[in-house]
Amino acid sequence: MNRTDRLYAVRETLRRAGRAGRTAEQLAAEFEVSVRTVKRDVSALQQAGFPVWARVGRTGGYVVDEAATLPPVTFTPAEVAALAAAVEAHRGQPFDADGRAALTKVLNVLPPPARARATALAARVWTNETATPHGRARVRGAVEAALQAREVLALTYRDGAGEVTSRQVDPQLLAHTGGAWFLVAHCRLRQAVRWFRLDRIEDARRTAQPAVEVPLEEIGEPPPTARPLG
Incomplete structure (x- = not known):
């Protein structure tokens, strides 16, 4: 058994063991490897x-946190x-890195034959990779993190006329319309909800300050064709 297959097998063995878990010695005996290899x-x-x-x-050993893992899920190659x-x-768009990380996890837990078929x-x-990323990667990362943590963002923003301002905003949601991504946020400078194009945010920095929640109905009505991802 090669290492990739063994990792998958160890993962499933620990999952099936549940609260009882398995010791390093038990796993070593089951997979005919050393305790050091198991570790x-x-x-x-x-x-x-x-x-x-x-x-x-x-009663020590390795135990899987059942509350933080999904039961076995079968994915088809398609x-x-x-x-x-x-x-x-979605390359260069919000949560791009997280999407790639999730895909890597899916591929890593597939049995080798299924992974090979899916990869093939x-x-x-084919996709066209010439699309322009929506904003700098560091800026997108700060926006994504602040939206998840519900923190105030400090922005340096260049508007459509080229004017640059510094603002503190309470992030509310990300929206894609007209071929561009926007951060919809309550702007503390303007004391109103504003839409900031991600590719016009020159700098973004998280703060430790909790963001104010704005009810979605106060942000406005989405277009009839708009829909949330979830």
Whole structure:
């Protein structure tokens, strides 16, 4: 068994073990490897985001956090190819890096034959990579993080006329319309909700200040064709 197959097998063994867990010695005996190899494998799973932790004491061992993991999910090669196409088409857009990380996790947990079929199918889907990213990667990262953490953002913004201003805003949502992405936020300078084009935000910095929530109905009515992602 190669390492990729073993990592997948160890992950599923720990998942099935539930609260009982497995010791490093038990895993080493099951997979016919050394305890040191098991510890390296578990460390690799942890670094990949799999919620496994070491329980100390007489009944110690490796245990999966059941509340932080999904039950086994089967993806078809076509489903994985669709995810890969969506992630590629979203290159340079909000939460691009998170989408790529999620796709990597899906690929890492697929059995090797299914992963090979999905990769081969995805290679038959072409996308044009010349699309302009919506804003600087660092700016997008700050906007995404502040929106998730509900923190005030300090912006340096250049409007359509070229005027540059510094503002503090309470981020509310991200919207895509007219071929551009916007941060919809309550602007503390203007004391009103404003739409900031991501590609016109020259700098963005998170603050430790909690953001004020604005009810969605006060932001305005979305276009009839608009819809949330979730």
